[in-house]
Amino acid sequence: MELYELSLHEVAKKIKDKEVSIKEVLDSVYSRIDYAEEKVGAYLSLCKERAYRKGELLQERLDRGEDIGILGGVPIAIKDNICIKDMKATCSSKMLENFVSPYDATVITMLEKAGAIIIGKTNMDEFAMGSSTATSYFKKTKNPWDLERVPGGSSGGSAAVVSSDMAFASLGSDTGGSIRQPASFCSVVGMKPTYGLVSRFGLIAFASSLDQIGPFTKDVEDMAIMLNAIVGHDKMDTTSVDLEKKDYTKYLDKNISGMKIGVPRDIINGLKNEEVKKAYFNAIDVYKSLGAEIIDVSLEYMKYSLSTYYIIATAEASSNLGRYDGIKYGYRTEKYDDLLDIYKNSRTEGFGEEVKRRIMLGTYVLSSGYYDAYYKKAQKVRTLIINDFRKAFESVDVIVMPTAPNTAFKFGEKTANPVDMYLEDILTVPVNIAGLPGASIPAGFDQNNMPIGLQIISNAFEEEKIVKAAYAFEKSTEFNKARPSL
Secondary structure, three states, X not given: OOHHHOOHHHHHHHHHOOOOOHHHHHHHHHHHHHHHHHHHOOEEEEOHHHHHHHHHHHHHHHHOOOOOOOOOOOEEEEEOOEOOOOOEOOOOOHHHOOOEOOOOOHHHHHHHHOOOEEEEEEOOOHHHOOOOOOOOOOOOOOEOOEOOEOOOOOOHHHHHHHHOOOOOEEEEEOOOOOOHHHXXXXXXXXXXXXXXXXXXXXXXOOOOOOOOEEEEEOOHHHHHHHHHHHEOOOOOOOOOOOOOOOOHHHHOOOOOOOOEEEEOHHHHHOOOOHHHHHHHHHHHHXXXXXXXXXXXXXXXXXXXXXXXXXXXXXXXXXXHHHHOOOOOOOOOOOOOOOHHHHHHHHHHHHOOHHHHHHHHHHHHHHXXXXXXXXXXXXXXXXXXXXXXXXXXXXOOOEEEEXXXXXXXXXXXXXXXXXXXXXXXXXXXXXXXXXXXXXXEEEEEEOOOOOEEEEEEEEOOOOHHXXXXXXXXXXXXXXXXXXXXXX
């Protein structure tokens, strides 16, 4: 077995035990990138010199007998909407094509404090708007399981690098399922923490009340380790919650006898993809065999979540993206006669079609004649969805449902009608609306050998329940061990 094929915790242990050097690990991963990146197209930039320099410093500390952290020497990839000092943060947009961040995001500081080595920035949908990476200004990332299919989005690049062994773990961001959906499509573990648990300082905003940074990993143990590294209060983020830190690795326990698992049966029965439904009910059978108690739950307002999400998200996006005007920073048009021309032409030329569509939708729902009819009403429905989940969690520990209604689709299949693309988010957006944590774990394959994900949701700040339920399922199945052949 090659070093790049190991899990994060396996390679971290080998480094700590001095079975391998950090340079050997970096050599192995970059060699894998040299081979696989041409096929998958998941990276926008690599930082080899920076990575090897960091590796040398960590190796020197290790050789002196110092503790180099829980991620000591492990290569990690970062979605390109998370800022790293002196590196580009493009958001896969022409608008920020040449933007170099002057500071580190808090999660980057925390990862490096834990000993991680940043090896590159990953491709994404432009400004995190999309479900395929096809809206990226630079390239399309391909699904390692089938190069004609999408890896999911918007964090498709971050999922693909882990799935194809081009990184041991990665960070993405999740606004409406942008970690969980690509994790499902690429058969990796993807975690969206509770809103406020992980700092958003240094994450370039799409929709501020929905965005959340989270990890992609090869297995659940790695997910717990990554959470340990990035969770914590940050005074630079006013939405960051100050809570006592938990060690999520303590909840890696296969014994879930008596755990109460919620099943939203009405929602599941409404799904059209029979293979996704079959994999889901097989997963429920696994939980039954482990002694979990299966309880039906009602989420009656979940059917309104998609329309609610696309009102709130586009409204916040139209506000957040107002800063890109051709004056302050970012792309500026060369064709202008006056200030109005600079604004208009810079935004017309700098933004892609999907971003402009969402800006226009958001501006519309916030306009004086439609604010009450759309935005205000969406916020009221948001409260109903939150209350739905609160009521459900009075009787269950976690809620389990499919991550996505379908497996990965082919490029071009859903581009003609944007609504078809939006419908792929129907099972993930409620979690963001309610600010809850959710994770996707591998749960099977369809007849085309495309991955199917299982989504596990807990109440706010109870990620440990997700870790426990996910670990028990993973250890009772073999799905997470499968890897695509490139």
